[in-house]
Amino acid sequence: MRRDVFQAIADPVRRDIIGILAQEALTVNAVAEKFDISRPAVSKHIRILNECGVISISKKGRERYCHIVPKNLLPVSVWVEQYRKLWEDKLDSFETYLMNLQTKHKDNE
């Protein structure tokens, strides 16, 4: 199965986990406690996030801590940003049209 940032964010639970870990590093158990779904289910999502490279897991004593890897989340922003220019252009077009309309209105008054 594909293992990249888009796979990581394809599931709502994984998006929530990313959101939680963006605030602070937590143990797998601490993450699991925040969800209603089973611990194994949360563990599986954490494993996928790890394989996708958006989190890393480090051992401290007997605990396994999950950390966010922000740079590997960047491609999502970049991907979305590709479309910004297109929308900016459309809004430019709208604004230009609006200004013409405005001028006509004023002439009619």
Next chain:
Amino acid sequence: MSSTDNRTITIKRTFDAPLKLVWEAWTQPEHIAQWWGPKGAAITVVEHNFTVGGAWKYTMPMPNGQEFISEGVYSEIVEFERICTSADFRPMTEGVELQIILAENGNKTDFTFHVIHPTEEYCKQQEKMGIYNGWGSAFDRLDALVSK
């Protein structure tokens, strides 16, 4: 940064025109036909059912003879305040949600535009279409950049 922010483009503008005019220009088909397409491109308003649950569809001829289709269904309309709609832009991107929020600002109009890019189903669908391939090289460059 929440994971939703990652998927949302927000554009804010203040238009130098009264709210009512902005609303009309944005929502009435005879106006939309004038500005929706890129400069000089003629678009056809095939359908424009401006009501909650109503569909809209605009087409534009592309240089290769095919049509570029934009369409969606309105999910929320609050007159002079807010419009939410689904939107597909074929063959480019599908399943985005557009939110348009207007507010009167004296004789001007504050305009907020959100494009929320889709989630699970979309990613899977796009995966099938192999659409990420095109972005691959951009990501490679980015990876090279951030790994330095």
